[in-house]
Structure formats: C-alpha cells, structure tokens
Amino acid sequence: MATQILASGALQPLQKSQHLEVKRQTSRAVLNYGRSSLPSRLFQAKPAHSGRQQACRSAGRSTATSAVLSTEIPTIPHNGTSSSNRRVMIIGGDGYCGWATALHLSARGYAVCIVDNLVRRTYDIQLGLDTLTPIATAQKRVQKWGEISGKHIELEICDICDYEAFGEVFRSFKPDAVVHFGEQRSAPYSMIDRARAVYTQHNNVIGNINVMFAIKEFNPDCHLVKLGTMGEYGTPNIDIEEGFITITHNGRTDTLPYPKQGNSFYHLSKVHDSHNIHFATKAWKLAATDLNQGIVYGVKTEETVADPVLINRFDYDGIFGTALNRFVIQAAVGHPLTVYGKGGQTRGFLDIRDTVRCVQLAIDTPADRGEFRVFNQFTEQFSVNDIAKIVNREGDKLGLNVQVSSVPNPRVEAEEHYYNAKHSKLEELGLQPHLLGENLMESLLGFALEYKDRVDLNLIKPAVDWRTTSSASGTKTAAVARH
Amino acid sequence: MATQILASGALQPLQKSQHLEVKRQTSRAVLNYGRSSLPSRLFQAKPAHSGRQQACRSAGRSTATSAVLSTEIPTIPHNGTSSSNRRVMIIGGDGYCGWATALHLSARGYAVCIVDNLVRRTYDIQLGLDTLTPIATAQKRVQKWGEISGKHIELEICDICDYEAFGEVFRSFKPDAVVHFGEQRSAPYSMIDRARAVYTQHNNVIGNINVMFAIKEFNPDCHLVKLGTMGEYGTPNIDIEEGFITITHNGRTDTLPYPKQGNSFYHLSKVHDSHNIHFATKAWKLAATDLNQGIVYGVKTEETVADPVLINRFDYDGIFGTALNRFVIQAAVGHPLTVYGKGGQTRGFLDIRDTVRCVQLAIDTPADRGEFRVFNQFTEQFSVNDIAKIVNREGDKLGLNVQVSSVPNPRVEAEEHYYNAKHSKLEELGLQPHLLGENLMESLLGFALEYKDRVDLNLIKPAVDWRTTSSASGTKTAAVARH
Numbered sequence: 022m023a024t025q026i027l028a029s030g031a032l033q034p035l036q037k038s039q040h041l042e043v044k045r046q047t048s049r050a051v052l053n054y055g056r057s058s059l060p061s062r063l064f065q066a067k068p069a070h071s072g073r074q075q076a077c078r079s080a081g082r083s084t085a086t087s088a089v090l091s092t093e094i095p096t097i098p099h100n101g102t103s104s105s106n107r108r109v110m111i112i113g114g115d116g117y118c119g120w121a122t123a124l125h126l127s128a129r130g131y132a133v134c135i136v137d138n139l140v141r142r143t144y145d146i147q148l149g150l151d152t153l154t155p156i157a158t159a160q161k162r163v164q165k166w167g168e169i170s171g172k173h174i175e176l177e178i179c180d181i182c183d184y185e186a187f188g189e190v191f192r193s194f195k196p197d198a199v200v201h202f203g204e205q206r207s208a209p210y211s212m213i214d215r216a217r218a219v220y221t222q223h224n225n226v227i228g229n230i231n232v233m234f235a236i237k238e239f240n241p242d243c244h245l246v247k248l249g250t251m252g253e254y255g256t257p258n259i260d261i262e263e264g265f266i267t268i269t270h271n272g273r274t275d276t277l278p279y280p281k282q283g284n285s286f287y288h289l290s291k292v293h294d295s296h297n298i299h300f301a302t303k304a305w306k307l308a309a310t311d312l313n314q315g316i317v318y319g320v321k322t323e324e325t326v327a328d329p330v331l332i333n334r335f336d337y338d339g340i341f342g343t344a345l346n347r348f349v350i351q352a353a354v355g356h357p358l359t360v361y362g363k364g365g366q367t368r369g370f371l372d373i374r375d376t377v378r379c380v381q382l383a384i385d386t387p388a389d390r391g392e393f394r395v396f397n398q399f400t401e402q403f404s405v406n407d408i409a410k411i412v413n414r415e416g417d418k419l420g421l422n423v424q425v426s427s428v429p430n431p432r433v434e435a436e437e438h439y440y441n442a443k444h445s446k447l448e449e450l451g452l453q454p455h456l457l458g459e460n461l462m463e464s465l466l467g468f469a470l471e472y473k474d475r476v477d478l479n480l481i482k483p484a485v486d487w488r489t490t491s492s493a494s495g496t497k498t499a500a501v502a503r504h
Numbered sequence: 505m506a507t508q509i510l511a512s513g514a515l516q517p518l519q520k521s522q523h524l525e526v527k528r529q530t531s532r533a534v535l536n537y538g539r540s541s542l543p544s545r546l547f548q549a550k551p552a553h554s555g556r557q558q559a560c561r562s563a564g565r566s567t568a569t570s571a572v573l574s575t576e577i578p579t580i581p582h583n584g585t586s587s588s589n590r591r592v593m594i595i596g597g598d599g600y601c602g603w604a605t606a607l608h609l610s611a612r613g614y615a616v617c618i619v620d621n622l623v624r625r626t627y628d629i630q631l632g633l634d635t636l637t638p639i640a641t642a643q644k645r646v647q648k649w650g651e652i653s654g655k656h657i658e659l660e661i662c663d664i665c666d667y668e669a670f671g672e673v674f675r676s677f678k679p680d681a682v683v684h685f686g687e688q689r690s691a692p693y694s695m696i697d698r699a700r701a702v703y704t705q706h707n708n709v710i711g712n713i714n715v716m717f718a719i720k721e722f723n724p725d726c727h728l729v730k731l732g733t734m735g736e737y738g739t740p741n742i743d744i745e746e747g748f749i750t751i752t753h754n755g756r757t758d759t760l761p762y763p764k765q766g767n768s769f770y771h772l773s774k775v776h777d778s779h780n781i782h783f784a785t786k787a788w789k790l791a792a793t794d795l796n797q798g799i800v801y802g803v804k805t806e807e808t809v810a811d812p813v814l815i816n817r818f819d820y821d822g823i824f825g826t827a828l829n830r831f832v833i834q835a836a837v838g839h840p841l842t843v844y845g846k847g848g849q850t851r852g853f854l855d856i857r858d859t860v861r862c863v864q865l866a867i868d869t870p871a872d873r874g875e876f877r878v879f880n881q882f883t884e885q886f887s888v889n890d891i892a893k894i895v896n897r898e899g900d901k902l903g904l905n906v907q908v909s910s911v912p913n914p915r916v917e918a919e920e921h922y923y924n925a926k927h928s929k930l931e932e933l934g935l936q937p938h939l940l941g942e943n944l945m946e947s948l949l950g951f952a953l954e955y956k957d958r959v960d961l962n963l964i965k966p967a968v969d970w971r972t973t974s975s976a977s978g979t980k981t982a983a984v985a986r987h
Contacts, residue, residue, distance in 0.1 A: 184698065184975060188975065215667065215713070215714070215717045218713060218717075219710050219713055219714075222709055222710065222713065222776075222780075223706060223709075223710060226705055226706075226709065226776070227702050227705065227706060230698070230701060230702055230705065230769075231698070231702075234698045234701075234974070234975050237973075237974070238974055238975055257758050257760055258756060258757070258758035259751060259752075259753040259754065259756045259757065259758045259760075260753055260754045260756070266751070266753065266763075268742060268749070268751055268753075268763075269742075270742040270743055270749065270751075271742065271743045273741060273742045273743070273922070274741070274742065275740050275741035275742045277740055277742075277763035277765070278763045278764065278765060279763070280749075280751075280760035280761045280762070280763055281761065281764075281779060282760070282761060282779075282782070282783075283779060283783060284783065284786070284787070285783075286713075286780070286783075289776075289779050289780055289783055292776075292779050293705075293709070293772075293775075293776040293779070296764060296765075296766060296772050296775050296776070297705075297769070297772055299765070300765075300766060300767065300768075300769075300772055303767070303916060304767070304916040304970050304971065304973075305971065305973075433786060433787040439756070487787050488787065488788065490720075490787075490788075491717070491720070491721055492667060492671065492717055492721055
C-alpha cells in the first residue's frame, strides 16, 4: 500500500486522491534514469550555482516551488540542525546502507542523487548469492519512492572509476555533499582470489581518488562524507580513538593519525582511502568526514518499510553476510549458530536506523575546508559470543531452541583480544542509538522468520579462507558456486 | 676501458686475454633478454628447487661451475654475513637504485635477475626529460657487465602489473629474495594530473600486490625486500621510529605501526604498500623487510664507474630530480640554487653506495616468516638550507661562486618543522655510511661539471604545483613539455 511520510517521520497511507496526484506529478521524473539527461525535479529548482554559499541560496529560491506542491504532499521538515534542501549525491545509493540513506535524506527534504553502477547486484549473480529479502530493481525503487512520497530521487547509473562519466554527473547535479558508499565492501570477497583482491583495492582506491578530484575541480566547497570502517583500526591492545591519537614520545607530543591494521584487502582499501583523503584535506583544503562505521544490522528504516518495493537487502551468505545476520537466519531455520573459532572477536555494531541518522548529522554539521574529521560510527560493541547469546535469548522467547556450535575460523584474526573503541562524537551531535538487545526481533529476526522459505543454507557456510587466497579463480569455492 | 672486479671490490682493467675470454663466454647470455626464453647462466646452475633451503643447496652445486671459470675471472667473495649465490630478483633493476643494486649484488656472487618494464625511460620521453649522464639501454648495460665481470645478469622485460607474465618469470627464476624497486617513484610525477595520480597508485599498489601473491604461491620462503620511503612518515612533531612505535595510552601499552602521513599520491602509494605487506606477513606468514629509504644521491658505485656503458642516471629535472641534484647542477652552471620556500624542510639522505649495501644487508639477514621488518634507510638528515650550504661551501672550493635564492614552494609541506628520525637498525647490521659533506665532489659535483654541457636549465624549474593538480592533462606544464 502506498503511504505518505508525515512531518514526524512516520509513514501513513496516502488518501486515494493524494496518491493519484502524486503519480501524475512524478511521471516525468521516473522516466529518465540514465546519464544522458538529468530529470527535472519536483521539489527543487536547479539553479546554476557553485559552492556551498550559492547552494544555500538556491535552496531558498526553491521554497516557492515546494510551497505549490505542499497542498498535495507535505514537504517533510528537516530534522537536523541546519537548513534543508542540501543537494546530496549518494554514491552506492542502491546498496544496503546507501539505499536506506537515500530514502532517509529524500524524506527529509534533501535533493538526492543516487550514483551507482549496480555492481553489488552483479557480485551476487556471479557468486550465486541472493538477499533474503526480495529487492526491486534500482529503477523500480526510485519510481515507487516517487509515487509514495512525492519526492524525486535522481538515479545515475555510473561507475565512479570512469572519471569522464562521473565528472559529467557531478557537474550536472552540483552536490553540496557527496556521501560515498560506493565501494566493494566485503572482506571475504576481497580474499576470494588475487583478481578480486586487486579489483577491490583498485575499485575502491581509484574510485575515491576520482571523487576527490571531482570535488576539487568542480566544487571545492562540497563536503565529502566517506564511509570508512572500524576494521581499519584492527584490534590494538589500547583504546581506539576517533581517527587521531595524541602520543607523547621521548618528551614531545603530537596528535597523529591513529595507527591502522586492516585485516583483509577490503579493510586495507579503506585504510588507503583514509590516508588519501587526509592528504587531500591538507593539499587541496577539501572538507571531509570519514565515518569509520561498525557492523550494520537491520532491514527496516522508516522509509524502507513503506512499501515492499522499497525493502532493503538482507545478506546472510558467507561472503556479504555478517555473523549477526547469519546467526539470525540459523536461528530462524533451526540450524546451530556457527561461531568462527573462539568467538571472542569483538566489534562495534549499529542499527541501520542509526547509520542513516549519522550520515545526516555529518551532512548537517559539515567539516570545515581543510578539515579531515573522523567519527567512529557505531553504538555498541559485542563479541561474536555476545551476539550468539543475544540471538539465543531472543530466539528462546519465540520457542526457537537455538543451539551454538564452533567451526574453524576461515579468517586470520585475533579470537581473544582487548577492544575498547571510542564513539562519542556522533552522540555529541545528537545521535540517539537504537540498541540491539531491544530491537533484534523488530530489526532482524522478524524478517528472517517472514522470509525463511527463501533461505539457502549452502550460502551460510564459510566460503573464503584467508590462508588459501591465490591467483587461481576462487569462485568455485565461494558460497554456492562450489556446488 | 673494460675492467675486472677484484675480491676487494675495487675495479681494475682486465688483461687483454681475459677480456676476450669473457666476451666469448657471455655471448650466449646476452642474446636472450626477452620473456619468451630464460637464458642459461654462466655461474649458476638452475636446478629445480623451491624454498630457501633448496636454494641454498643449489648454490652449493653451482660452485663447480664457478671454479672452472675462476682462472679467467675471479669469483667475487660475498662480503655479507651469510653464504652467497642467493638468487635475487630485482624489480625495477634498470632504474637508478635498481641498476646500482643489481651490479653490486652480481659482483658479489648473487645470481641476479632484473625484472623491469623500462617505463622509467618512457616517463622521460613523454615529459621531454633526460638524465644528465648518458645511460645505455638496459640490454647494452647487462651485456657490457657480462663482458667486464664475467657475471651474467638476467634481464626480463616484464610489467609486474601483468600477473601472468610476472608469475612466469618468477617461477622460472625461483628467487630466494625479491628486491622491489619497481614503482613510479616521483612525488611531482604523481601530482602532474589526475591520470598520473591514478596511474601511480594503481601501478605501485597493484604491482606490489602481485609480487606478494607470486611469493605466496610460488615460494613462500622468498624474502620480500620492498623499497618504501621515509616520506611515508611525513613530518610529525615527535621522533620517527623505525616502522613501529610503542604507545602507552589510558594505562595500556601496545606497539603499533608508526602513523603515516604521506604528502603526495606517490608517497601515499608507498604507505598503502606498507599496510598491504604488513597484512600479508600476518595472514600468509610472508617474510618482508620494508626499507623506508631517504633521499638517495650520488652517481658512482664501484661497479657503475667500471665502464661508461654502466654509468647510472643523474636526474636533475623538476619531476625526478631531488633538491640536492638540482643544487649541484645549478652550482656547476652558475645558476643560483633555488630553495623552495623557507628551506627548513628536513629529510634523511644517503649515498647510493650505502643503498646497495643496505639492500645486501637486508638480503643477508632476512626477515623471518611472518615478520614485517622495517628499517629506516638513510644515514644523515639535512634541511634544504643545510644542503644549499654544503653545495655552496664545496662549490666555493672550486671557485664556482654559488648563490642561493628562494622560489615559491610548489609543494604543500611544512617548511619549518621538527625532524628526528631513527636509523640505527641497518648500522647495527654493519652499515658504514658515506657522508655527504666528505663526498659531494666525488659523488655528484664531479659528474655535474663533467657533463654540464648536457644541462637543460628549463628542466630545473618547478614543474608541478600540488595545489593545481587537476583532471586536465598536466604534461603541458610539466618540465620542458611547457615550452
């Protein structure tokens, strides 16, 4: 059923007359997805402007347009700390975090452009994987969102490693902020074989360099909000700070980038990105926020549950799935939870409803020109054993009789270690976390039970061994491809 | 004049009968440079072996072959701390440091294979640059070396980014150690334009990943000796340690990778390499030594001065030249020394005669499997102003009347800063440094004066501005290409 989004952020069904009106109005927008022409917008004028200051002025000019339409579809007030109608490009906006973020920001009045080459879907095809939840095509997603919300999301199918194409999109959309999710984001994928290790580092590092060059060339005031990972830090035996650490050594003191120890070619690609971005903030005075994100869980946000066509992905396979997602699926289908090794591996976690809010907070309070700002983006830390206990406890409440077993760890990682990572900066900006223990059923287990007929248990087995990565193609052993 | 190398390392002219004999014996070797077939060797048998232990055995077997030839050309005893005849692959062996190292090791009984795609020479062609000293082709270099020394250096023209080709070379040569100089090594080159920034990071990072995969797959006992740079550390306000720093923080202590702050896309590429190698030593138990090298100066080594065909390059242009090389050329031709900005930029330096010795020390005392060993490879530290003073002083002795001027700094870097970098590990292994103040005439100024008719002053100007790097082709403003 189509719904509308109220100022409160809650979704309610549209009245029939509203629905028809919205469909008519969005028809122009949903017909032009490609790169060749940029769709006109329903809510935002597209003035020629450059720089943050001009962008703010353009937001003011577009208010009149919004007002005309507000009798049919209420314009959603901006929940953040600054004025809305910022132009936000979301690279990787068809992916798990990117899609939720695009909807979240669109619902709150930001002008959103998704830039995505849709290669995440290709990974699944090539490896025989599938999301638990049946996701619509990117094109149908933005079409449905337009119908439901009256908000237009621009969709550009574009590979950011192709600078000519990306530059064209960037110049056309004129973003005030770029949120960069558009990287290969699986550690096991990067360890399948040499070709995928190389692909991951090339795709991620070069793509990010291109984004930095586009900002430098076309709008140096544009704020880069880059998704990093808590995995960049590894598991040091001291507290993990947010990006930088003050070191006193031989009687002198300096605040330096926190030492990095990525444990896969994927994690390392984000380490490389962080170093490159830090340099660009110094050499070119770019404004950048590096969000070192923890493990994200949860299917639902206010927007993704508005219609089945908007549903987000739920990856539970051995390549893209997390331990938490795997456990939830195993609990739903009556399979013992498979803990890798001793289970003491501890990481930061957050609900996807907090991911989208964190990104918004970063956009609303941008880094200064020349500033390399790092936030640790997670809300709670758990060991694998902790996660197994929570799933066990919540499963028991539903009578699922959850068992736990240990399997050999396919990764090379510390299985018992100190872990204490700071994460106060986003909370200081206003983040109010959702907590896993209270939300497991709502955020994950409910979906696992609803879609459990779609579960392919072959996908859950460990698919990639860190020790055996080689130049030979690894797809035969990765996930279902081995069958 | 052809020379021979004595056990002492000094070069003396060959007797005529020796010379003829050597030429006859090396004729087979110099005919096959390409990838398609591997040349037979004069001094080393090529037994089927894998792993360090087997390689040592094969070295024993080849002694008989050497003994036959030792009446014509004495086999140079190995100066290091362990047995000789190690099989050493030198990636980038046609470059400035690589060529000197290849000769140094070959002269001392190591079986040497140069792997190089010769792209360094292409950079010069494309940008209109040239080395002060006229260098011979790679093919003529190894041919002449064979004639003079009776030692065969294998030359494989191969791009390590082409894993299929590189893997074939690696499997054929079966190195016990790989010395990896094979990267784009100029900071200004990496800042010419977007394409060269991308090229530098792709070429360096992916090439190094390929080297790691080849070692892992074909001989995990092979010792990776990787050339990093002191520039990886940037200019922190605390002492720079050798690779790692022990940090006590909130009551806990850990020894972590030293924080990195590269100040160009080139320096950052080496930062990325270091992180990737560190990971490979943990995940795959590779044995790796990262040589964070300072600024290398000097043209001569014992071997490169043996014949004009063996002469090494001397880069003084704005892209590949160092401030020291530029100053020496300026002194030779009566141009004021051009100090970038305030001249307080302080870096580590070493004579190329120490570079080759450092690499040998690293090979002779290899890292253990699983060890990521980092040496800071320099012997003295100077500011740009210090360097100008030394050139001024030494130039005065020759009546050169050296002037100094300041020009706007095209780089983004601290021009006045604390700098104290440790460099004791190589000296603990036996390095006895050459010092710049005592050797400037012999190592550099003599060559500058000898070849000053070849100087093109247009090449000396600052050619690349860090602040203006863009996606537009930068070759029009780089060095002579702008004329």
